[in-house]
Amino acid sequence: MSLIHKQSLLVLLVIISGSPTLFSQELYQLxxxxxxxxxxxxxxxxxxxxxxxxxxxxxxxxxxxxxxxxxxxxxxxxxxxxxxxxxxxxxxxxxxxxxxxxxxxxxxxxxxxxxxxxxxxxxxxxxxxxxxxxxxxxxxxxxxxxxxxxxxxxxxxxxxxxxxxxxxxxxxxxxxxxxxxxxxxxxxLYFHTYWSRDLHTKLAEDFKVLPKIKGSGRFLGTNIGVYTDPVYEDTWFGEGEVKIYLDGDKEYPSLVGSGTEDYIGTAYGQGPFNHQYQGSPIADAKKGEYAFYRYHIPDPVFFYEDMEVTIQQIGGAPAEKVREMIKNGVPMKPISVSNKSFHKLLEMLQPVDLTHPDILKGWTNFYRSDDVSATAYFYLNAPFSNLPELVPVDIRTSNLHKKP
The missing domain is CATH 2.60.120.1390 (Protein of unknown function DUF2961)
Known part of the structure; x- marks a missing residue:
């Protein structure tokens, strides 16, 4: 076992169990x-x-x-x-x-x-x-x-x-x-999970990984699954940022990331990998399948009144591809363009013709709609929560891709 692996195991034991003792001492003490x-x-x-x-x-x-x-x-x-x-x-x-x-x-x-x-x-x-x-x-x-x-x-x-x-x-x-x-x-603190799925997320509406829970505890992390909608072909789905609302946050969160693949520790796209605290066991743009996780063990997320976790439904593609999809009636809403500088389309005072090649140039981010599911893991100071029941089996099993 490498030194790094030993140190990671020690951190895991101490942080999750709350034990102040060293790993080596626990092995020989009765x-x-x-x-x-x-x-x-x-x-x-x-x-x-x-x-x-x-x-x-x-x-x-x-x-x-x-x-x-x-x-x-x-x-x-x-x-x-x-x-x-x-x-x-x-x-x-x-x-x-x-x-x-x-x-x-x-x-x-x-x-x-x-x-x-x-x-x-x-x-x-x-x-x-x-x-x-x-x-x-x-x-x-x-x-x-x-x-x-x-x-x-x-x-x-x-x-x-x-x-x-x-x-x-x-x-x-x-x-x-x-x-x-x-x-x-x-x-x-008692261990909890929450699972949800939205077969067609709504444009400009964040997916709720964990709806607002009341109480105090710790967000342990999540694994998320995405079936991308074929209408977007193999364009990038993962520009959405993870937001965590803590202890009374209203319109805007206290914690926010910079993109989906950034949240799980990779960058500029997402391939298959699995690490201790972050990973993407499934990543296939052609099949439109992504399954990924992030566990907040070395970077704990505590809450004392309430908490909510969401992820934006945002993708990205070159401008010419976005213009083509807009003309074909694909459901989307462009929100920003990167071309030497970052243009915030939602803050422009006048509406613009997004199909015009002189307006839309460069990498373009846009709201999109996909099939998203997630399991949230957390600890809470009560053996039950205010969250809704698990959705029925027909929703859980609808439109599943076949096993290879």
Whole structure:
């Protein structure tokens, strides 16, 4: 392991867990009153001495099925502890099933889930696809599994369920949830997610990665999926800036980026890559598919009253291409032109003929409409939030691209 990787791992352990101890000290120190549970179908209670009982201990219950329209509880624990790791896989990883399986998590007796998301999107990659990748929070070594190492504390109770909202039975699901039973005397932040999709974003209207939430906590980050509208051909979709509204911000945010690919650490376009805190596992302009993420671990985003996260729906192309699309009736609204200097079209007092070659010269940014979905991850000082329920399965599975 390289020095940089060791330092990154140390930062991850300290920042996410809140532990002030060094990584090397945690390895050889024995804490008091902490007990490990591995919860799986082989030991669904995670209790001491209750693992691998079926079939006389010879791999008796490694997996189970989920019939269409039914649910299975993966975790149902009482007490205080922290979920440290989730691994699972299942037999049907088609785009439809990845969006039809709903994973939900409930903390401390709440009847409203803190987590409710399509299972594929929850585990770090959107669009109903799996590809090999690794980030600080999620990984999929070979494109066939689902790993999450986000710490998820609870004080009295933890429940995790998976519901099959497709029309097909799921023949096999395997899982393993690793839990450290420990007392949380201090106030802890509860882990949450929010998933949403807009099949056709509206011109000049920002997509809400995370609608306004009330309370205090920390925005952990997001993974976003985009199907670009074919009417824009293979023009660049990612000029939109991420905005984060904090603690009473109204019309304008406190935090704002400079572009979509800039937000995930790359520049002048977006190809496939995966790093610890930022990446784009899927980036294909010809197919019109992009899936990318950013996790605010070394650069925390805290809030104390409320927070909202959006991303602008802005693309860009050379002026001659933009003029061609305008003449062809493609839905768009030019907003700026870069030609030696930066021309802000929305601040011009008089309307201009944007189809005229003397007016529109250079790289042109424009509002556009695409199919956008996102999973937002955050911690909150309550086991439930004011956010709406997960959208129905027909919206989640509509117009999915076929698996290669």
């Amino acid at each position: 804490p008091k009153n902490k007990h490990t549970k591995w919860v799986s179908f082989e030991n669904i209670s995670g209790d001491k001495g209750q693992g691998g009982i079926e079939n006389k201990g010879a791999k008796g219950h490694a997996f189970d099925n989920i019939k269409a329209g039914t649910s299975v509880n993966l975790v149902n624990l009482e007490g205080s502890g922290t979920i440290k790791r989730i691994w699972l896989t299942f037999s049907d990883r088609s785009p439809e099933m990845l969006r039809s399986l709903k994973i939900e998590m409930f903390w401390d007796g709440s009847d409203k889930p803190a987590v409710s998301a399509p299972i594929g999107d929850f585990f770090g990659v959107g669009l109903g696809q799996r590809v090999p990748f690794e980030s600080a929070l999620f990984s999929d070594p070979e494109g066939r599994s689902f790993n999450c190492i986000i710490p998820m504390p609870f004080k009295t109770e933890a429940k995790i369920s998976v519901t099959n909202e497709s029309q097909k039975d799921l023949e096999a699901i395997f899982f393993d949830v690793d839990v450290l039973m420990e007392e949380h005397q201090e106030d802890v």
